[in-house]
Amino acid sequence: MLELDLEEQNRLLRHKTPGEIIEWALPLTKKRIVTTSFGVYSAVLLSTFSKKDPNIDIIWCDTGYNNYETYEHAQKLISDYNLNINIYVPRQTKAFTDVTLGLPAVDDPRHEAFTELVKLEPFRRMLAEHEPEVWFTNIRVRQTAYRNSLDILSYSNEGILKISPFYYWKDEDLDDYIKVNGLPKNTAYFDPVKAIRSRECGIHLIG
Secondary structure (H helix, E strand, O other): OOOOOHHHHHHHHOOOOHHHHHHHHHHHOOOEEEEOOOOOOHHHHHHHHHHHOOOOEEEEEOOOOOOHHHHHHHHHHHHHOOOEEEEEOOOOOHHHHHHHOOOOOOOOOOHHHHHHHHHHHHHHHHHHHHOOOEEEOOOOOOOOHHHHOOOOEEEOOOOOEEEOOOOOOOHHHHHHHHHHHOOOOOOOOOOOOOOOOOOOOOHHHHO
């Protein structure tokens, strides 16, 4: 575990650019990962890392339930930025899950088992294999109540240093960045585990 004074470091990083935050963090350890869902603003973080640390392990826990546009978006970013992609998938196929669990709504008692199967177990498997000390993520304030309680730097339940370079950026800031830099935006993204934007998908609660 990297032991830092988070309050002090967050104060120092508060007005740094995302690029400066990443540059500050990279020397901390070689055991570092970036997680992505290839969601709406995924190109922002991934394009930044293609310049700052092009060989970093990019982690995608693919539930198998993404829509066509998201898979197309993922393939474009993987190709355009030559990402060092590590894909983790459920231990059983989507077809078998459709038969055994279906696609339960968030208020269905089966949704917990569905979340564990398609997202949490693959994520735990990734943690066991990579043993990261630093985890870069694109979570931001104002997304969920839980994320509002965090900051640029926080510790996961496993003691991993989570770094969110764009934590204080609003959607409008990201939209401007995408426009200026000619980046793609995945407006069709939908996560059946999370279902609604104000709800956690789970990995940030267990990681």
